Amino acid sequence: MTATQDGPAELTSVDALPLRPELRGKTPYGAPQLKVAHRLNTNENPYPLPPELLADLATALAEASVELNRYPDRDAVALRTDLAAYLTRTAGDRVGPEQVWAANGSNEVLQQLLQAFGGAGRTALGFTPSYSMHPIIAAGTGTAWIDGHRRADFTIDADAAVAQVRELRPDVVFVTSPNNPTGTAVEPATVEALYAATQGMVVVDEAYAEFARLGTPSALALLPDRPRLVVSRTMSKAFGMAGLRLGYLAADPAVVDALQLVRLPYHLSALTQAAARAALAHTDALLATVDAVKAERDRIVAELPRLGLTSVPSDANFVLFGRFADARAAWQALLDHDVLVRDVGIPGWLRVTAGTPAETEAFLTALGEVAPAHRLGD
Structure with missing residues (x-):
């Protein structure tokens, strides 16, 4: 803040700093967190944690707090070690603790991957539209960002992608599967x-891997003999622990x-580690909600x-649904019906x-009222 003689201090603009x-x-990453009845814009698991997990x-946390x-x-x-056991169980191929980082x-x-393998004078390539944090993290680490190609249906043309990678020789290639925001594997x-x-x-970003349709493979099976391949996951989505x-x-x-x-020293708190381990001990109960979420996804697609x-x-x-003559107007119309979805800029x-x-049900009801006035061609 900057003080003045005539009044209170004025707020300093970011533009005034040596950024x-x-x-x-x-602009910072983020989705609007508005007070609405139905918040369906941040890909959270809608189901609360089971009582037995809350007790554990x-x-x-009490035991971890002692120290x-x-x-x-x-x-x-x-x-x-627990994460490796989970991946081994679900992937079918052994993953050792020495192969896992959290x-x-x-x-x-x-971010740590780009700190280690990106940085000044290096480039990262991702096939957009994709997870919007990838270029933001690249910028934060001083890594130049390159937009890769996608087809009109949002899939990746392997031949075109390979040609672009060979031409531009990026230091890091991001592949998001299933892709956010399109959902394509x-x-x-x-x-x-x-x-x-x-x-x-x-780097294969598999944040949503547990929700994949039957028969959709994970890149985990490709890890053997590929020392430059990385598969990233999260406990925020399927595990419901955002x-x-x-x-x-x-x-x-x-x-x-x-x-x-x-990595920063002691980057994972003792409480985070204890909570994550407790959750992994309840994997079956937590992942039981995945089928329910997939059923609602398929219901939306069918309707x-x-x-x-x-x-x-x-x-x-x-x-990802459409098409609308004006996606922003359709977004606002749904919000007016107390349903918040995400305008991802496509x-x-x-x-x-x-x-x-x-x-x-609330979303489909609202969409039924909104669609006739906003869908493309009407």
């Missing part, structure tokens, strides 16, 4: 081709060694044609999170 040039004019959480005067295990060995949400995992063959086309790191802020990755142990060069709308095939817990399209059956 890095590439950050000028940027209370015990685990809060001490620093936590900076390598989170016990947590990484941080404060998958965003910090991605990426074939393992595409990941393999991109890996072969680059000498850099290939408030915990726990993300993790699986990769060659050398990648984990590299990230320890850039859209009746309303004169369509969707992008989704392997996530959300649906002309003609909006994104809705699959919620509870009651939330789906």
Whole structure:
């Protein structure tokens, strides 16, 4: 703040600070958190944690609190062991604790990857539209960002993508599968081709992997003999623990060694580690909600044609739907009906999170009233 002789201090504008040039004019990441009856814009799991987990959480946090005067295990060995066991169980291939790293949400995992393998004079490429935090994290780490190509249906053309990677030679390639905000999954063959086309790191962001339709493979099976391949995951979505802020990755142990060069000391609190381990002990109960969420996602997809709308095939817990003559106007019209969805900036399209059956009903009812006035061609 700047003091003046004639009145109270004036707020200083960000533009008045010696901000890095590439950050000028940027806006922070975030979705509007408005007070509405049905908030379906942030891809959260709508179901509360089971009572038995809440009881165990209370015990685990109480036990961890006894030693809060001490620093936590900076390598989170016990947590990484539990995460490795979960991945081994679900992926079908053994993942060892030495291959797993955890941080404060998958965003910090991605940030550490760019701190280690990106940075000044290096580039990262992602196939947009995709997760909007990827270029933001790139900017924050001084890594130049390159937009990759997608088809009109939002899928990745493997040949075109490989050609672009070979031409531009990025240091880090991001592949989001299932993709956010479109929900589309990426074939393992595409990941393999991109890996072969680059000498850099290939990061497959699988934040929504547990919601994939039956038969949709994970990139975890590609890890053996690919030391530059990374698969990132989170406990925010399928596990329903967005408030915990726990993300993790699986990769060659050398990648984990590299990230320890850039991680902040004691970056995971003792409480976070204890809570995550308690949650992993209740994996079956937590993931039991996944099928319910997928059913609501599929219900939304099935109902859209009746309303004169369509969707992008989704392997996530959300649906990109359209087309609208003016997506922003349709977003506002839904908000006027007390339903908050996400305007992701793709002309003609909006994104809705699959919620509870009651939330789906409210969304479809509102959409039925809104669509005739806003869908493209009407």
